[in-house]
Amino acid sequence: MTDSTNQIPDRIRLSFVVNGTKRTLDLVPWTTLLDALRDHLGLTGTKKGCDHGQCGACTVLVDGRRINSCLTLAVMKDGAEITTVEGLAQDGTLHPLQQAFIDHDAFQCGYCTPGQLCSAAGLLSEGRAKDADEIRELMSGNLCRCGAYPNIVAAIQQTMSWP
Amino acid sequence: MNGYVGTATSRVDGRAKVTGAAKYAGEFAADGLLHGFVVTATIPRGRITRLDASGALKVKGVVDVLTHAHRHPLADKDEAWKDEVAPEKGSPFRPLYDDSIKFNDQPIALVVAEDWETAKFAATLLDVAYQEEPFATDLEAERGSATEVQKPHEPRGDAAAALAGAAIRHEADYLVPTEHHNPMELYATTAVWEVDRLTVYDKTQGVQNVQKFLCSVFGKTPDEIRVISPYVGGAFGSGLRPQYQVVLATLAALQLKRSVRIVLTRHQMYGLGYRPETIEHVGLGARPDGTLDAVVHEAIAVTSRYEEFSRNDTGWAEQLYKSANSRYSHQLVRLDVATPCDMRAPGAASGVWALECAMDELANALKLDPVELRLKCYSDRDQSEDLPYTSKQLRACYRQAAAAFGWSNRNPAPRSMRDGKELVGWGMATGIWEALQMPVAARIVLTANGHAEVSSAASDIGTGTYTIVAQVAADALGLPMDNITVKLADSSLPQAPVEGGSWMAASSAHAVLAAAEDIRQELARLAVAMAGSPLAGTDPADVILSEGMIAVGSDKSRSVSIADAMRSGSLERIEKEKLNHFAEDKSHARNTHSAVFAEVKIDEELGVIRVTRVVNAVAAGRILNTKTGRSQVMGSVVWGIGMALHEEAVMDHRFGRIMNANIAEYHIPVNADIHDIDVIFVDEQDEHINKLGIKGLGEIGIVGVPAAIANAVYHATGRRVRRFPITLDKLLS
Numbered sequence: 001m002t003d004s005t006n007q008i009p010d011r012i013r014l015s016f017v018v019n020g021t022k023r024t025l026d027l028v029p030w031t032t033l034l035d036a037l038r039d040h041l042g043l044t045g046t047k048k049g050c051d052h053g054q055c056g057a058c059t060v061l062v063d064g065r066r067i068n069s070c071l072t073l074a075v076m077k078d079g080a081e082i083t084t085v086e087g088l089a090q091d092g093t094l095h096p097l098q099q100a101f102i103d104h105d106a107f108q109c110g111y112c113t114p115g116q117l118c119s120a121a122g123l124l125s126e127g128r129a130k131d132a133d134e135i136r137e138l139m140s141g142n143l144c145r146c147g148a149y150p151n152i153v154a155a156i157q158q159t160m161s162w163p
Numbered sequence: 164m165n166g167y168v169g170t171a172t173s174r175v176d177g178r179a180k181v182t183g184a185a186k187y188a189g190e191f192a193a194d195g196l197l198h199g200f201v202v203t204a205t206i207p208r209g210r211i212t213r214l215d216a217s218g219a220l221k222v223k224g225v226v227d228v229l230t231h232a233h234r235h236p237l238a239d240k241d242e243a244w245k246d247e248v249a250p251e252k253g254s255p256f257r258p259l260y261d262d263s264i265k266f267n268d269q270p271i272a273l274v275v276a277e278d279w280e281t282a283k284f285a286a287t288l289l290d291v292a293y294q295e296e297p298f299a300t301d302l303e304a305e306r307g308s309a310t311e312v313q314k315p316h317e318p319r320g321d322a323a324a325a326l327a328g329a330a331i332r333h334e335a336d337y338l339v340p341t342e343h344h345n346p347m348e349l350y351a352t353t354a355v356w357e358v359d360r361l362t363v364y365d366k367t368q369g370v371q372n373v374q375k376f377l378c379s380v381f382g383k384t385p386d387e388i389r390v391i392s393p394y395v396g397g398a399f400g401s402g403l404r405p406q407y408q409v410v411l412a413t414l415a416a417l418q419l420k421r422s423v424r425i426v427l428t429r430h431q432m433y434g435l436g437y438r439p440e441t442i443e444h445v446g447l448g449a450r451p452d453g454t455l456d457a458v459v460h461e462a463i464a465v466t467s468r469y470e471e472f473s474r475n476d477t478g479w480a481e482q483l484y485k486s487a488n489s490r491y492s493h494q495l496v497r498l499d500v501a502t503p504c505d506m507r508a509p510g511a512a513s514g515v516w517a518l519e520c521a522m523d524e525l526a527n528a529l530k531l532d533p534v535e536l537r538l539k540c541y542s543d544r545d546q547s548e549d550l551p552y553t554s555k556q557l558r559a560c561y562r563q564a565a566a567a568f569g570w571s572n573r574n575p576a577p578r579s580m581r582d583g584k585e586l587v588g589w590g591m592a593t594g595i596w597e598a599l600q601m602p603v604a605a606r607i608v609l610t611a612n613g614h615a616e617v618s619s620a621a622s623d624i625g626t627g628t629y630t631i632v633a634q635v636a637a638d639a640l641g642l643p644m645d646n647i648t649v650k651l652a653d654s655s656l657p658q659a660p661v662e663g664g665s666w667m668a669a670s671s672a673h674a675v676l677a678a679a680e681d682i683r684q685e686l687a688r689l690a691v692a693m694a695g696s697p698l699a700g701t702d703p704a705d706v707i708l709s710e711g712m713i714a715v716g717s718d719k720s721r722s723v724s725i726a727d728a729m730r731s732g733s734l735e736r737i738e739k740e741k742l743n744h745f746a747e748d749k750s751h752a753r754n755t756h757s758a759v760f761a762e763v764k765i766d767e768e769l770g771v772i773r774v775t776r777v778v779n780a781v782a783a784g785r786i787l788n789t790k791t792g793r794s795q796v797m798g799s800v801v802w803g804i805g806m807a808l809h810e811e812a813v814m815d816h817r818f819g820r821i822m823n824a825n826i827a828e829y830h831i832p833v834n835a836d837i838h839d840i841d842v843i844f845v846d847e848q849d850e851h852i853n854k855l856g857i858k859g860l861g862e863i864g865i866v867g868v869p870a871a872i873a874n875a876v877y878h879a880t881g882r883r884v885r886r887f888p889i890t891l892d893k894l895l896s
Contacts (some may be wrong), residue, residue, distance in 0.1 A: 006222050006288060008281055028280055039279060044190035045183020047396070049347045050429040054827040057347055085183035094181065102177035105794045109625030110180030111347040111396025117181060140833040143826065145347050145397050146625050147801025148794060149837040 014078040018043065019087025027074050034058045036074035037084060045085040045114045049143070056142035059115035059122070060084050066122025068141075085114035088121065097121055100155035108146035116142045120156050132157065167634035167644055168855070171790035175649065176394070176629045185394045188366040189351030193422035196353070197226055199415055200282035201408065201431055202272040202289050204264045207819030208298035208499040211262040211271060211291065218288035219274055224281035227419060228289070229273040229411070231259045235418040236382075237410075243379040247372045248403045248505075248661055253470030256502065258407040259414065264293065265469055266501040267820045268434030273411050275423060298499040300819040302440045302465050309463045309494035312471060315478035316547040320488030322446075325457035329448025333525045334459075337445065337517035338886040340811040341465070342438040344506055345826055348396020350435065351426040352412035361416055363390045365409045368402035369661030371620050374654040376405045377413055388413075390654040395624040399802075400505035402624065403661045406435055433812065433824035436504025439465040443476060443517030447525045448488075453539040455486040462514060463494045467502040471495060474505070476514030479595050481547045482754060483518075484540035499819055505663060507802055508862035511596055512869065516806075516887070519592035519870030524883065532575065533591055533874065534561055545752035553751040553851035556782035557593070560758035560845050564780035565591075567841055568760035577881035585764040585773075588879025594757035594867025598784065598858035599666040604657035605674035606740040607636065609682050611729040613711050615640055617678075618650040621659035621671045626861060627791035628667055634787060635672045635855075639679030641708030657740050665755070665859030668787060672857055673743035679708075681739035686713050689728040697721040751851050755783040755863040759803075761871040765879045770891030773838065774804050774872055780843040784858035789844065796842045796864035803868020805832045807876075808888050830888075 011026040018041065025040050034051070037043045037060070046069060049057030053071040060069045061083040088095040097120050100106070107113040119142045129135045135153050144152065179185040204211075216228035227233075237260060238244060244255035258270045272289055276282035299305050326332060348366060355362040361383075367373045370390040377388050395402060408425045415423040441464040448457035462476035477491040506512075526533040541558065544551055565571070573589045574580055580587035605619045617636045623629045629649045637644040650656060659671070687706035690698045690713040698706060698715055707716040714722035729737070762776040777800050786792045809830035813822045823829045842864075849856040869887065876894070877883050884893045 006218060006285075008223055008284070030284075031280055035279065038190070042192065043183070044186060047187075047347070048189075048349060048426070050349075050826050052429065052825060052827070054429075054825060055347065085181075089182055094178070098181040101181050102173050105174065105790050107177075107180055107625075108627070108791075108794060108798060109347065109395060109397040110176070110185050111187065113180050114183050136835045136837070140835040143347065143831060143833060145345055145399070145831060146794075147798030147832070147837070149801065149832070149834045150797060150840055151794060152834065 012075055014075055016077055016079060017081045019083060029073065029075055031074050032070050033072040033074045033077055034069040037069060043084050043086055047111055047114055056119060057112050057115040059119045059142060061118055061122055064125060066119050085117055088117060096159045097155065100158040104151045104155040104158065106148050106151040106155040108148060112142060112144045116144065116152055124159065167637050168787055169785065172630060172634055172788050174627060174630045174791060175633050187348055187394050187396050188364045188392060189353060189424055189426045191353045191364040193353065193355040195421055197275050197277065197419065197421050197423045198279040198282045199273045199275045199411060199423050199425040200286040201270045201411065201425065201427060202274065202286050203268040203431060203434060204271050206264055206293050206295050207267040207300060209264045209293045209295040211264065212294050213290065213292035214272060215290035216272065218290065219285035222281060222285040224277040225285045226275045226277065229259060229275065229415055229418065230271065231261050234259050235414050238380045238382065246376040246404050250470045250472045255470060258410050266434065266467065266499060268431060270407055270411065273415055275415050275419060298819050300498050300500055300814050301816040302442065302496055305496045305498065306442065306463060309496045311492050311494050313473050313493040315475045315491050315493060316481050318490040319546065322457045322459050322488040322490035325488035326446050326448040326459055329456055330451050331449045331525065331528050333521055333528055334446040335521060335885055337443040337520055339441045339443065339513040340887055341440045342506060342806065342810045343433055343812055343829060344399045344401035345829065345831055346397030346399060346401060349426050349429060350406050350408050350432055352409045353424040354412040354416035355422045356416040356420060359387065361388050361413060363388060363409065363413060365390055365392055366395055366402055367392050367405065368398050368622050368624055368663055370652050370654040371659060372661050373405045373409055380410060381413060381417060392622060392652040395622060398624045399507045400509060400663060401436055403505055403663050404436065429826055430824045433821050434501055436502060437812065438506035439472065439503035441476060441513050443514055445517045445521040447521050449525055449529060453529050453531050453536050455484055455540050456488060458484065458486045458489040460514065460518060461492045461494065463496060465498055465500065465503060466495045467500055468497045470502040472503045474510030476510045479511060479515050480518050482545045482752065483542060483593055483595060485542045508596060508866045511862065511866045512806065515595060515866050516869040519867060520873050520885065523590065523874040523877065534565055534570065537561065537593060548752065550750065550752045553753050554784065554847050554849035555756060556845045556847040557756040560756055560780040560782050563843050563845055564758040564760050564778045567843060568778040570760060577878055582764055584766060586767050586879040588763045588765065588875035590871045590874025590878050591758065591760045592867040592870035592874060594759060594863055596665060596755045596863040596866055598753040598755055598852055599664045600669045600745050600853060601660045601666045602742055603659045603670040603674040604740060604742040605671065605678045606657045606738065607678040607682055609737045611726045611735055613642060613725050614646045615642060616648045616650060617675055618656045619659050619671060619674060620652065620654055620656040621667055622652045622662040624662055626662065626667065626795060627788060628671060630791055631668055631787045632671055632675055635675045636679060639676055640682060641710055665861035668859050669853055669857040670743060672787065672855055673853055674741065676854065677741035677743055678739045681741055682737055683708050685737050686725065686728055689732045690723045693723060693728060693731040696723060698723060745853055748851060753852055755858045757781045757863050757867050759867040759871040761875045763872060763875040763879055770894040772808055772876060772889065772891065776839045777868065778841045778843065779864060780845050781863055782845040782847040783860050783863055784847050784849045784852060785856040786844045787857060792860050793842045795860045797840050799864025800840045800868050801832050801837055802865045804836065804872065806887060807869040807872035811888050
């Protein structure tokens with residue numbers, strides 16, 4: 001390899017709306033959306049658990065859909081609307097899912113929780129899950145090593161029945 | 164005590180965790196922060212003969228590449244590298260110390276750059292060559308080299324003769340594979356450098372352990388290194404010992420005089436500690452009526468070549484089942500792997516699985532109900548020391564769990580129960596763990612507005628320490644929980660050991676209680692001495708703190724406010740720090756117990772196993788918080804399901820390398836794997852163990868679960884699988 005191939009390419013300018021605020025960044029092209037959020041925007045609520053799309057801790061909502069932000073390059077989302085866990089509460093009032101997670105003790109260490117919450121928010125808007133079995137199946141991309149799964153399902157069910 | 168202890172109270176750190184405000188080790192910012200990426204070895208044993216970093220160093224943004232040949236000084240004595248939970252025997256691993264390779268994925272270099280993307284890229288440009296040496300990583304192939312290291316209990320009688328002469332005998336090997344903790348948070352450290360000090364944000368279960376360790380490794384004084392870990396994204400034992408990334412981040416910060424963050428990759432975490440692969444050999448000899456005459460339990464476990472890690476796998480029968488003859492041993496096979504470490508219920512999760520599976524096999528041979536056999540052999544005393552228990556409500560566990568599960572409807576014959584196309588199996592097992600307590604100190608600062616800050620260096624790794632400390636403090640001070648602020652996991656706070664072994668609830672609660680008692684005494688003195696006090700003449704010992712007031716215990720209408728009492732003494736704040744104290748008691752055995760009943764449904768054609776129901780009845784003394792406590796046991800049940808059906812690090816012994824070092828191919832339970840889990844807390848008053856009767860819940864929930872599932876699989880299929888995990892190929896083959 002020559003030295004020239006071993007240099008970082010030029011940064012690319014991109015913008016997206018994160019939790020309602022437009023943000024502009026200059027990033028090397030291989031920066032993932034996850035690292036853009038955590039390292040470049042200081043939004044560390046979104047978690048890195050594997051960087052390989054295996055654990056779901058990095059789940060965020062992009063244009064309303066839940067995705068693994070570690071499998072997405074930031075440059076692919078130029079112009080997108082992104083919601084992270086920091087954007088779920090409105091004016092200091094918790095999102096019903098956040099409150100339900102507290103009520104049902106749907107976490108212990110809390111590390112998978114932002115991903116679970118964003119994934120659950122995506123699940124609710126998909127409208128596909130009708131019962132506990134379907135919630136379990138459709139939330140299985142979000143690992144929880146503390147084993148809070150039954151409480152996560154209960155919290156989501158509580159939110160689904162919310163008026 | 165009044166209102167909060169014993170109730171289902173939501174976590175006080177809940178809001179921080181659901182809003183993303185809770186910060187973990189790799190998330191703290193610092194000016195000019197550098198990012199380190201670790202490069203790891205690709206052979207299990209040998210020497211580094213070339214480590215050329217020139218290509219990486221030419222990349223714009225790379226600041227330095229640290230190696231054994233290019234690094235700040237490190238301590239050269241083993242003692243300096245022994246943290247408070249290091250194995251007694253051995254020479255702890257020292258990252259980047261020299262050119263020797265002791266295990267695959269050992270760190271050999273740290274690329275440090277201005278940003279993470281650059282460090283990660285430059286790390287691919289290192290040119291490394293090795294001189295490889297012969298190695299061994301296969302426990303079963305090396306079984307013959309095992310040496311005995313520990314007798315958990317002295318033998319009683321002649322177990323070999325009793326076993327040989329028993330009317331009914333069962334002997335078998337049970338195999339536990341290597342398992343990895345896989346906490347969701349990646350191991351991470353942010354070392355914030357200042358001219359005269361370092362602040363180290365680390366993923367750890369013990370900030371003071373890490374602080375002492377770093378001070379001895381780097382020749383620093385405690386005022387030069389502060390370790391902070393407010394939130395820990397799971398650990399399960401993996402954070403008891405300082406991990407290598409905290410050494411490397413500190414090393415780089417000192418060498419470069421800059422702040423440095425290191426986040427390991429998921430793959431790299433398979434180069435840390437793990438539950439060791441273990442062959443558990445169990446022999447049981449019984450009379451036809453189920454009376455046990457012989458118990459033999461030998462464990463043969465993996466350790467590294469450089470440290471002797473062993474736990475109590477085999478002593479548990481001594482506490483659970485009466486037998487006139489018994490023999491236990493623990494043997495180690497030294498392999499070219501990293502040293503194992505504690506993983507949830509170390510020793511017990513592995514050993515009790517084997518014992519409880521063997522008991523199930525014996526029950527089948529005796530044609531006895533498995534619960535009946537356990538009651539027949541039930542021991543009210545710990546036989547090794549011939550001691551009674553501080554409390555042991557295990558009979559109630561069996562009774563309550565069996566009733567909740569519907570055990571009386573079980574047809575004992577294997578393959579006799581069905582649900583459509585699925586075979587149904589019901590199995591049960593016993594769980595046991597120790598009720599430990601350790602020295603912990605707490606500080607309470609009470610201000611005149613009736614708010615209290617409670618602090619200790621103890622950790623909350625998701626276990627709920629923040630919450631139970633607030634509950635205990637609120638009750639002891641007679642204040643609403645909203646008036647209590649809890650600060651934990653900062654090495655500058657009052658003394659605490661690592662959080663592990665299920666000892667932190669009892670230990671921290673009694674530290675808080677002790678400090679609160681000093682506060683009460685001070686407030687009582689002030690209140691009694693106030694001019695015109697309604698408490699005048701009251702014995703300070705009769706003064707209580709209740710509903711924000713200082714009152715006479717026998718007549719709460721005679722009271723003064725905390726604010727008035729403190730004003731009378733011209734005090735704005737009262738600060739008390741106290742170490743907990745437990746009366747020494749060698750006249751009792753101290754344990755938690757459980758009875759676990761599990762239902763599996765197995766697709767007969769495909770072998771797919773589902774654990775559809777688990778009932779876990781736990782007797783663990785006073786439960787401080789039934790909400791977080793239930794979650795902890797439920798999470799342990801999930802761990803037990805993973806242990807029985809999913810978890811296994813698969814080593815390719817030709818290369819001495821783990822083949823599934825990621826969280827997709829190393830299977831852990833996902834949401835769809837988990838169905839009904841019923842946790843029952845059996846009422847257990849314990850007046851001996853400690854003042855509040857607390858025993859701890861961190862481990863007991865997993866012990867017994869794997870065996871209950873394995874026994875259920877046997878009941879469903881008639882096939883006895885003695886090698887975890889029970890995957891479908893083992894049922895179909």
